[in-house]
Amino acid sequence: xxxxxHEFAAEQYxxxxxxxxxxxxxxxxxxxxxxxxxxxxLGAARALDLGCGGGHVSYRAAPHVGEIIACDxxxxxxxxxxxxxxxxxxxxxxxxxxxxxxLPFADAFFDVVLxxxxxHHWQNLEAGLREARRVLKPGxxxxxxxxxxxxxxxxxxxxxxxxxxxxxxxxxxFTTAEWVAALAxxxxxxxxxxxxxxxxxxxxxxxxxxxxxxxxxxxxSLQDAAPAIVREHFAIAEDGSWDxxxxxxxxxxx
Numbered sequence: 001x002x003x004x005x006h007e008f009a010a011e012q013y014x015x016x017x018x019x020x021x022x023x024x025x026x027x028x029x030x031x032x033x034x035x036x037x038x039x040x041x042l043g044a045a046r047a048l049d050l051g052c053g054g055g056h057v058s059y060r061a062a063p064h065v066g067e068i069i070a071c072d073x074x075x076x077x078x079x080x081x082x083x084x085x086x087x088x089x090x091x092x093x094x095x096x097x098x099x100x101x102x103l104p105f106a107d108a109f110f111d112v113v114l115x116x117x118x119x120h121h122w123q124n125l126e127a128g129l130r131e132a133r134r135v136l137k138p139g140x141x142x143x144x145x146x147x148x149x150x151x152x153x154x155x156x157x158x159x160x161x162x163x164x165x166x167x168x169x170x171x172x173x174f175t176t177a178e179w180v181a182a183l184a185x186x187x188x189x190x191x192x193x194x195x196x197x198x199x200x201x202x203x204x205x206x207x208x209x210x211x212x213x214x215x216x217x218x219x220x221s222l223q224d225a226a227p228a229i230v231r232e233h234f235a236i237a238e239d240g241s242w243d244x245x246x247x248x249x250x251x252x253x254x
Contacts, residue, residue, distance in 0.1 A: 029196075029198075030196060031116065031145050031194075031196065031246065031248050032056065032057070032060050032116075034143075034194065034248055035057060035060060035061065035114060035116070035143055035145075036060050036061070036064065038112075038141065038143055038250065039061055039064035039065060039112065040064055041064075042064055042065055042111065042112065043065075043066065044065075044066035045065045045066055045067075045111035045112055046065065046066060046067045046068075046069075046109070046110050046111050046112075047061055047065045047067070047068040047069070047110060047111065047112040047113070047114060048068070048069050048071060048105070048109075048110045048112070048113045048114065048132075048135065049061065049068055049069065049070045049071060049114050049115075050071055050100055050103075050113055050114065050115040050118060050128075050132060051071070051072055051073075051100055051115055051116075051117075051118020051119070051121070051122075052070035052071060052072045052077065052078075052081055052095075052118075053072065053077060053116075053117065053118060054077065054080065054081065055070050055077075055080070055081035055084055055085065055093070056116070057114050057116050058070045058081065058085065058090075058093050059084070059085070059088065059090060059093075061112075061114060062085070062090040062092055062093050065092070065111075065112065066092060067092050067094070068092060068093050068094075069093075069094050069095070069096050069105075069110075070082075070085075070093055070094070070095045070096070071095070071096045071097070071098050071100075071103070072095075072097065072098075072118075073097065073098065073099045073100075074097075075097055078095040078096075078097055079095075081093070081095055082094075082095045099122075099123075100115075100118065100119070100122050100127075100128035100131060100132070101122065101123065101124050101127040101128050101131060102131065103131045103132075103134070103135055105135045106135070107134055107135065108134075108135070108136065108137045108138065108140075109135045109137075110135050110136055110137065110140060111136075111137055111140050111141075112136075112140060112141055112142065112143075113132045113135065113136050113140070113141075113142040113143075114142070114143050115132065115142070115143070115144045115145065115146075116143075116144075116145040116146075117145060117146055117147065117246075118146070119144065119146045119174075120146055120147055120163075120170060120171055120172060120173050120174070121169055121170065121171055122171060123171065125172075125174065125182055126182050126185060126186060129144075129182055129183060129185075129186035129188070130186045130187070132144075132186070133186045133187040133188060133253065136253060137253075138253050139253070140252070140253065141250070141251070141252050142188065142250075142251045142252070143248060143249070143250050143251070144179070144183070144248075144249045144251065145246060145247070145248045145249070146173070146174070146179075146246065146247065147163075147173045147244055147245070147246050148173060148174065148175060148176050148179065148195070148245050148246060148247045149172075149173040149174060149175050149178075150175070150233060150245070151175050151176075151177065152229075152233075154227070154229060154230065155229070155230060155233050155234075156175070158222065158226060158230045158234070159173055159234075160172060160173065161222060162219045162222060162223070165211070165215045165216075165218050165219050165222075166205065166206060166209055166211045166215065166216075166219060167209045167211070176193065176195070176247055179247065179249060180193070180249075183249060183251055184254070187253060187254050188251040188252065188253065188254055189251060189252050189253070189254040190249055190250070190251050191250050191251060191252055192248075192249070192250040193247060193248070193249055193250075194247065194248040194250075195245055195246070195247050196245070196246050196247075196248070197243045197244070197245055197246075198243070198244045198245075198246055199241060199242075199243060199244075200241060200242050200243070200244050201241045202237075202239050202240035202241045202242070203239075205241075206219075219240065220240050223236050223240055223242070
């Protein structure tokens with residue numbers, strides 16, 4: 001079931017679909033290399049790219065699985081992914097429109113569930129994780145990757161504030177502890193957690209979401225006025241560029 005929040009997020013990202021297909025930040029990275037390593041040797045497996053965005057997980061996964069379904073709430077994203085898959089000759093990629101909290105797939109339908117930089121847009125993280133667990137086979141595996149918030153409330157508040165100013169469809173970056181607890185409640189056992197720092201180059205970061213100039217200025221104002229603990233943790237540079245932490249959670253059904 002799509003909610004008003006789902007429609008809002010789809011509207012925000014529909015006009016940016018091609019930007020995310022061509023985004024250098026999203027199309028490469030050690031986390032994608034890790035996903036590819038997890039998939040090698042799976043052969044005929046059926047995989048789900050949950051909240052596929054620009055489809056970069058699907059493009060990397062396609063050579064290693066029998067079928068991958070790229071699923072997203074935004075129709076324009078799916079059109080861009082389907083067109084790019086066709087251009088690259090990746091015939092085993094198909095697309096399906098749906099919200100993470102209400103997936104149109106049977107129980108135990110997938111051997112693998114993959115999710116990268118999507119969950120912070122979900123209206124309900126735990127509902128989405130429960131759905132991911134429901135559609136995953138008992139002997140399957142899953143990988144969830146997302147931005148994470150620091151445990152310190154001062155740092156957390158700063159991060160959520162600038163994320164929302166940059167992208168008004170942002171819901172929340174969760175802490176590592178919140179992720180681990182939510183995964184456990186959804187029926188997953190965490191087998192590995194990898195934390196990585198990603199440099200957010202301010203002009204590129206702002207342009208990708210087409211943030212209004214007033215919002216960009218507000219972010220810079222927050223950064224300039226931030227206490228030392230914030231500036232040091234996020235390594236805020238003179239031009240506003242900063243370091244974001246992202247976590248890769250490798251999990252299996254509990």
